Amino acid sequence: MLLQNARLSDGSTADVRLDGDRIAEVRPAGASAEAGALDLTGYVLLGAPAEPHAHLDKALTADRVHVQAGDLDSAIEAWHEHRRTLTVEDVARRAEAAARTCLSRGATAVRTHVDVGEGIELRAARALIEVRERLRPLMDIQVVALTYPLAGPAGAENRELLRGALQLGVDVVGGAPHIDADPVGHIRVCLDLAAEFERPVDLHMDEHMRPLSMDLADLARMTAAGLPQPVTASHCVSLGLQSAAVQDRLAGDVARAGLAVISCPATNLHLQARDVRTATPRGITALKALLDAGVTVAGGGDNVQDFFHPLGCGDPLHTAGLLVLGGQLDIPTAYRLVSEGAREAIGLPAAVIAPGRPAELLAVAGGSLQEVVATATEDRFVFRRGRLVERTRVLREDITSPDQGGLDA
Template sequence: MSTAPRVGQAVSALRGVRTADGEPVDLHIDDNGLVTELRPASPAPAAGGELLLPDWLVLPSAVEPHAHLDKALSWAATRAPYGDLLSAIDAWRRYVQTMSEDDVRRRARRALGMYLAAGFTAVRSHVDLLHDTEDPLRGVRAMLALREELRDVLDLQVCLLASYLVPDMLIEEALDLGVDVLGGCAHLAEDAAQETTRLLDIAQRRDLPVDLHTDEQLDPSMLSIRELAREVSARGMRQRVTASHCVSLGSLGTQALSEVLDEVRAAGLAVVTLPITNLYLQGWQSPSPMPRGLTAVRELLAAGITVAAGGDNLRDPFNPVGRADPFETTSLLVTAAHLDARQALHAVTDAGREVLGLPAGGVRPGEVADLVAVRADDLLDAVAGPSGSRVVLRRGRVVASTSVDQRTAVDPGPMPAWRSA
């Protein structure tokens, strides 16, 4: 890199980069943060405002469509056991009795720094409405404060996660604070159809997008997504409606799955798959063979349904690991969901922007210059997990820069002097 990037720097061009197709180009950006044109790479030195990144791969920046920033990085504090969804819920419920608003904001801010460094410029975070505590809105307030603090750095959408036990009045109070999206877990209620109706009624009254945790378990008879699809179709909802998880779809037979997908497509639902957390949480009690614990990703795509992918939980009771890295998700999509490199990249970029209702971003002229440049040989190399060296742009401005200097004893050049004869 002959022109070092500075965080906050406005970039007029990325010089000598390669597109996902491997084409060497100079990518030009205007003062409004839009890509204006791609030209064949020029050997001329970089001018002011230009970054010379020879042979780096430039890709659309990533979108995390489903995070839980109020829980992020809480694994040690919660003293959670390794286990399934119910054990994670129990550990979290114990911890929130002592959790402060400052604690939420501190952990979430640190997590957002990790997301940004890895190449995310947009995040949708669900946040619990803590109805059974003295201050049920503290997590919501913390997330909304971060949204305002960081609005010039990344797009943060706050999605209210309302349990079926939460009364309407408390949901309305939280929405009055300025929440972006209404979410919930209808499939956990005794009457999933009734809870779906309640949440959609509130969303329509408030004109809010909807993102529901849906069928987050392996039982193929649990298909609350059908009720969601039917309700959305019957109402003619113009708001974006997303079903996250949808794990039970992955356990359906071919004919039954085809019928459900027809309803999902007709309703215009988007689906978010969350491989790392679902692979961790699902199947602990299942007899051999161990189920895969993912939704029917390939079948959803074949049906023409928008499928975005994310990481879900980050080092908390629901997932003790994770790197807040889009390329961790893409690698899992190739390995566990059997997608190819382009499908995997689309799931963490363009599809995520569609779910969040963001304008198109990427390398094509007219798109928002939300970009990540990585050191990778080709697209599959990037999707598998590139080196840590990255430059992240949001609307044409550098928001993160990471440089890794890695050397090993097998690098080209003379053998080390200490090698044995």
């Protein structure tokens, strides 16, 4: 397949030839004409983004219960009560709809956490594995089993459920040490299970505004010797509350341990610091310190219209925009976090437009990277493994000319 006249992120215009699941050639636009080529005039062609942190089991439930307080603890309490009512069929239906939305926005890979625990047991995990297999021809889905507490006698039942989820076929060991009375014990359980089952680890870390509590430091220490399995730390909110010196020191520890970090600006801007009325903190991790230290950093959308964030839309371009606004990153860096960084954080090769690289591509209507991040139009082509898998068109009609005014009522 030949993609003609595509605007690249550096402003140049190119023809890009795909051969199987790889990019075969990138050359200046107009070098030759070819029957059957796809003309991308008016579109910006980018390496496809990924969604590195989602909760598809919770997706599309925002209208079921109103979480009045709006903070993380209230959302967790309401969700744990509601999840008792969920069936495999309900979870699978909503998860597939949300996954297809992510794909239509360009995310050819999604890592989704799924609750296992009292009240939901393994039902949601079964549903997400079912969706993963059904959508395998269209996209890559990784399923992370999430539960807490895990340490000590209080975590005994959840440890068995987590083991059961791994035996069932989930891809990644998950957890949330900051919600456990013994965070270090929680981390140890996750690392031990990851070693036993030879699975990666992806933990919710420090999703709170307590500056004196940073389990990320323990995770970096416990993985400093290196592990065979990749380890990812999601959220890491309290790192952003530290002094510059502490941020730099811990970012260096994270880099040396080989940890990846995923920031989820939409949900954390929504949930965190609701009781702080003056100079409200942003609830976003220390992005610049981590990037300067050489850490693999990604941007995730997190929740899609659920108890934790009613406005999540599954669009990496929206996440990139929030990384610019909330994280004060420049636009190319923000897009890199939702594309190359996101894919690397979940163990996939970066999708960049160069010969020999994976043909995972997103074409968005617009004239520049700045414009497509700003507008986030849904007018897009999505390519996975060299094949067009999604096409969304946007129809705009100018009903009146400037000299006609508006329509009569």
